[in-house]
Structures are given as structure tokens and as C-alpha cells.
Amino acid sequence: MDRIRITGGATLNGVIPISGAKNAALPLMIASLLTSETLELHNVPRLADVQQLLRILGNHGVDTAIAGKRPGQTSETGQSIRLKAASIIDTTAPYELVSRMRASFWVIAPLVARAGRARVSLPGGCAIGTRPVDLLLMVMEKLGAKVEIEGGYVVATAPSGGLRGAHIDFPKVTVGGTHTALMAAVLADGETVIDNAAREPEVVDLADCLNAMGARISGAGQSRVVIQGVGSLGGASHTVLPDRIEAGTYAMAVAMTGGEVLLEGARPELLQSALDIIVRTGADITVSNEGIRVRRNGHGIDPVDVTTEPFPGFPTDLQAQLMALLTRAKGTSRIRETIFENRFMHVQELARLGSRIRLDGDVAWVDGVERLTGAPVMATDLRASVSLVIAALAADGDTTVNRVYHLDRGFEALEAKLGRCGAQVERLSGD
Ligand SMILES: CC(=O)N[C@H]1[C@@H](OP(=O)(O)OP(=O)(O)OC[C@H]2O[C@@H](n3ccc(=O)[nH]c3=O)[C@H](O)[C@@H]2O)O[C@H](CO)[C@@H](O)[C@@H]1O
Ligand SMILES: C=C(OP(=O)(O)O)C(=O)O
Structure with a gap:
């Protein structure tokens, strides 16, 4: 089974084309x-x-x-x-x-x-x-x-x-x-x-x-x-319309690592609630005909309080990615998941990287930490897998994400898109 190895620490800079949803x-x-x-x-x-x-x-x-x-x-x-x-x-x-x-x-x-x-x-x-x-x-x-x-x-x-x-x-x-x-x-x-x-x-x-x-x-x-x-x-x-979840995912990756990336072809009206939250964490968002530009230079990550809701609310399909971002916030964030009762499976894997998250029913309390460190991790679903990629991008050392088939279900050319923006991401072919 294929794995992905990420060496954390690089900022993301460049252009990421957003795929069809x-x-x-x-x-x-x-x-x-x-x-x-x-x-x-x-x-x-x-x-x-x-x-x-x-x-x-x-x-x-x-x-x-x-x-x-x-x-x-x-x-x-x-x-x-x-x-x-x-x-x-x-x-x-x-x-x-x-x-x-x-x-x-x-x-x-x-x-x-x-x-x-x-x-x-x-x-x-x-x-x-x-x-x-x-x-x-x-x-x-x-x-x-x-x-x-x-x-x-x-x-x-x-x-x-x-x-x-x-x-x-x-x-x-x-x-x-x-x-x-x-x-x-x-x-x-x-x-x-x-x-x-x-x-x-x-x-x-x-x-x-x-x-x-x-x-x-x-x-x-x-x-x-x-x-x-x-x-x-x-x-x-x-x-097919552009993938708002893919766009939100890469926006959170940039908010995590710092740098500046154009999400080419992304349409802001499809993910306004998520963009509002990303701005509240301290990143800048600007919109143009080309897409959405995300930038975080010199500003830390601020904690936020978020509840998942049906559209136009904050999407459950971005909850895991936001949680990964908030693991490095300066303070405690609160995330309430109201759509799926078992969508916190990423918490135990994020913990392997050094995050501090407490679960209380449908609420996750995320205490931001100074530092994450790389580790082998294994995700149980698509968005959980990519949340581990986001955390790994900001972790010290190497993280290996196992069971990449989850990522392949929903993220087109993930390694290439992140790699071109400066991330060190490599697919390791396995048995
Ligand atoms: C392929 C696809 O588009 N998947 C998306 C779709 O999933 P999906 O269409 O499966 O999700 P739903 O919007 O139907 O689910 C919303 C809630 O309704 C409940 N429910 C649903 C159907 C039913 O017959 N009975 C019932 O109780 C579900 O358990 C859940 O608690 O919308 C979800 C919510 O935005 C997203 O997370 C998924 O990525
Ligand atoms: C939950 C998802 O997919 P599916 O509904 O196919 O399981 C998803 O796209 O995040």
C-alpha cells in the first residue's frame, strides 16, 4: 500500500490549480x-x-x-x-x-x-x-x-x-x-x-x-x-464546478505553513464561511478573477470557535483540516461537529504528532502547541488523511501517512500540487 512521506518546515509559495469537485x-x-x-x-x-x-x-x-x-x-x-x-x-x-x-x-x-x-x-x-x-x-x-x-x-x-x-x-x-x-x-x-x-x-x-x-x-x-x-x-x-473542499484544504495548509499561494480557479462564494474562519485565524485572503490568494506572513495562528453546519455554514468536510491548523494556534480553540457523530477519528492520529486535543461529546477542544514533531500516522477517512498532511507540513522532521488510498479518493495530484509550492512530499510505493 502506498504511503506519503512529508518533511515538515517549508512554507508554501506559488500556484495551486483547483480541480473539479x-x-x-x-x-x-x-x-x-x-x-x-x-x-x-x-x-x-x-x-x-x-x-x-x-x-x-x-x-x-x-x-x-x-x-x-x-x-x-x-x-x-x-x-x-x-x-x-x-x-x-x-x-x-x-x-x-x-x-x-x-x-x-x-x-x-x-x-x-x-x-x-x-x-x-x-x-x-x-x-x-x-x-x-x-x-x-x-x-x-x-x-x-x-x-x-x-x-x-x-x-x-x-x-x-x-x-x-x-x-x-x-x-x-x-x-x-x-x-x-x-x-x-x-x-x-x-x-x-x-x-x-x-x-x-x-x-x-x-x-x-x-x-x-x-x-x-x-x-x-x-x-x-x-x-x-x-x-x-x-x-x-x-x-463540473471547482472543488470548494480542495480549495479550503489548501487554504488551511498555507495558513498553517505561512507563505503565499494562489488557489487558481477557486470560487470564494462556494466557501465563504471557511474563508471567514481562515481570516479569523490570522491569514489574509484576497479574491481576484484568477481565484483566491491566501497569505500568512509573520502573523501567528489565532484560536477560533467553529461549529460545522450544512451549507452555507462551515462544512464538515473541512473540520479535520481546520483542526490540524488549530493544533498550532496561540490558545485554545473549540470545534463542534454537528453533521456526523463519529468524525473525530483524526484526533488520535494528530496526537501522534504532539497535538493536544480533548474530546467532549460532539466538541473538540484544541490547545495550541508550540511544536509538532513528525511520526508515522494512519488515517481512517479522506478528510482525516489530508488533515494529517497539513499537520505534517508544519511538524519537525518526517511524517509518513499510511493508507494513501483515502487521499487518492478525493485529492487529485496532491503531492505534485504541494510539491510545486515548496513542500517536501514524496509518495512511497508499498506492497
Ligand atoms: C459524496 C458526497 O457528496 N458526500 C458528502 C455528502 O454526504 P452524504 O450525502 O452522505 O451526507 P448527508 O448530507 O446525507 O448527511 C447529513 C446527515 O444526515 C444524516 N442522514 C443522511 C441520510 C439519511 O438517509 N439519513 C440520515 O440520517 C447523516 O447521517 C448525516 O448525519 O454530504 C456530507 C455533508 O455535507 C459530506 O460530508 C459528504 O462529503
Ligand atoms: C465523506 C466524504 O465522502 P463520502 O460521502 O463519499 O464518504 C467526503 O467527501 O468527505
Whole structure:
């Protein structure tokens, strides 16, 4: 298994291009199941999760073609992928494929909408909590599907006349639930109203693409979304929005090490709450047409008090990275995690580097320390892994981050992007 070795101490200076968002690319790719025509996606990041989803979609009958490199494109220029599901050849999403990635469960919605049936293994994904799918199943039932659990699989069947529009009122904000509702309702008969919908930018990106395919969705990005069902969807060409979590991660890395980096292509409105917090820690943020510039020169790291919330609040997917930054703050910070009940698995690994963090239920108290020291560490999920990279960049000596496959799920060309800005990061191939 590959590992990454980081020798701490360097400041970061230069330009980091921001990739297309993993969490937008995945539902966009799944939307290809809704039409027999070609969906062309641009700026798709080169990530293990994208590859895995291509395998899953291929199993359902989606033909994919990845465009070759054009002049001037580098290995980090997002890929263009054409997806065409002329017909759905298999409505089962098997355990071996789905258990590795949470988002793959969302195929349930387009499969039932288009083929009338789906048999989908209960999902896997990052180990950050129990992560039930009850609200996704509620969506399918509200739209008229019969839902049963058989041998670890969810079997959902549309009524004879197909899915019917309905009122869906989510008791809590769920990104996956909202994606599912959008993809199930676009082909349903009549109107669907979603209340308490997730307002995340990735939901808006999916709705924009579905509308380009001929859907009639209004209000995406607000709590109430209204969908008028249509008879069929066609092809479209859509560019994946930039990854706000990747941008926030590198912003925190620069706030940690000091230096000055342009996050090229990052869009500030997608991560304003995180940028506000980074400014409160003492870094400077400036915004231009090129992206977001982050700088910390000579100022220490100030402690902050942060609570994770659904968009537009501070994202849970940046909580671990912020915690890493705050391990070196001048004072005590408080981080409250309200989205996932088990998303503090990075605490014990950050402790190996010398951090001082106390857990009290859903709150982590981070006492800033003068010095971190390198150590072998092992992360249990994607964002936890990258939080260890951030801490390692500021630690004395070498840190080896094991289980790099977590990083490869969500960070495109991490070593190259950090390396070009002066960090000493090296991938060690293992057995
Ligand atoms: C691939 C992808 O886009 N993943 C993101 C997505 O995950 P995901 O879509 O899985 O997260 P949700 O927004 O659905 O989860 C929010 C909360 O709702 C709960 N819940 C969810 C569904 C359900 O049926 N029942 C239920 O109780 C979850 O356990 C959690 O406590 O949004 C999360 C919250 O922003 C992010 O951390 C993930 O990176
Ligand atoms: C939790 C994440 O991914 P997933 O939902 O696929 O587990 C993430 O992107 O941080």
C-alpha cells in the first residue's frame, strides 16, 4: 500500500490549480443514467472515486469515453468524459462495487425513474458515522416506489404508471437525499416539492445539469425546490464546478505553513464561511478573477470557535483540516461537529504528532502547541488523511501517512500540487 512521506518546515509559495469537485462530479455522472443520449462532462477530476463510479455505471450499461489530452493540457487539467446509457442493461448495483463508495447508492433514483426497478447494495463510504439511508428510501417511497430490504440490498420498484410527484419534507438536511429526490422527481409524473432541501453548491450543479438535459427544476440552492416532471431527458454538456473542499484544504495548509499561494480557479462564494474562519485565524485572503490568494506572513495562528453546519455554514468536510491548523494556534480553540457523530477519528492520529486535543461529546477542544514533531500516522477517512498532511507540513522532521488510498479518493495530484509550492512530499510505493 502506498504511503506519503512529508518533511515538515517549508512554507508554501506559488500556484495551486483547483480541480473539479468530487462531490459534484459523482452525482453528475450518475445523472447519465436518466437519458439514452450522451451526457458530456468537463473538468472531471482524476480520482479513485471517479474510476470506481465509472465501473459501477458500466455495469448498468453506461458506455464511457474519456477524451484524450489536448495541446496545453497537463495531467492535472480536468478530464472530459462522455457518458451514454443507450439502455439500462442491469438494475443491480452489487455489494463489491457499492460498498467502497457512499455516493454510488444514489444510482437507485435514476434506475427506478428510468427502468422502473433497482436493486442496490447498502452503501459504504468514509467511516465517519452510521450514515443511514432512511431519508433516501423515504424519498423513493414518497414518489410511489415500493422499497424492501433483502440480504443487504435495497430493492425499489416503481408503481405500474411510474414514479409520481410528491411533497418531500426532509426532517434534516441531507445532500444525498436531495440528490436522490432531484434525480427521482425529474422523470416523475407531476410536481414534486422538496422542503428543507440541501443548499450545497453541488446540489445546484446537479440541478443546473439536469435542467440543461431538459428537466424543469426551480429553486435549487434554496430550501424549497420545485420540480415539474418531464417525459424524458436528453443529452447535455456541463462543466463540473471547482472543488470548494480542495480549495479550503489548501487554504488551511498555507495558513498553517505561512507563505503565499494562489488557489487558481477557486470560487470564494462556494466557501465563504471557511474563508471567514481562515481570516479569523490570522491569514489574509484576497479574491481576484484568477481565484483566491491566501497569505500568512509573520502573523501567528489565532484560536477560533467553529461549529460545522450544512451549507452555507462551515462544512464538515473541512473540520479535520481546520483542526490540524488549530493544533498550532496561540490558545485554545473549540470545534463542534454537528453533521456526523463519529468524525473525530483524526484526533488520535494528530496526537501522534504532539497535538493536544480533548474530546467532549460532539466538541473538540484544541490547545495550541508550540511544536509538532513528525511520526508515522494512519488515517481512517479522506478528510482525516489530508488533515494529517497539513499537520505534517508544519511538524519537525518526517511524517509518513499510511493508507494513501483515502487521499487518492478525493485529492487529485496532491503531492505534485504541494510539491510545486515548496513542500517536501514524496509518495512511497508499498506492497
Ligand atoms: C459524496 C458526497 O457528496 N458526500 C458528502 C455528502 O454526504 P452524504 O450525502 O452522505 O451526507 P448527508 O448530507 O446525507 O448527511 C447529513 C446527515 O444526515 C444524516 N442522514 C443522511 C441520510 C439519511 O438517509 N439519513 C440520515 O440520517 C447523516 O447521517 C448525516 O448525519 O454530504 C456530507 C455533508 O455535507 C459530506 O460530508 C459528504 O462529503
Ligand atoms: C465523506 C466524504 O465522502 P463520502 O460521502 O463519499 O464518504 C467526503 O467527501 O468527505
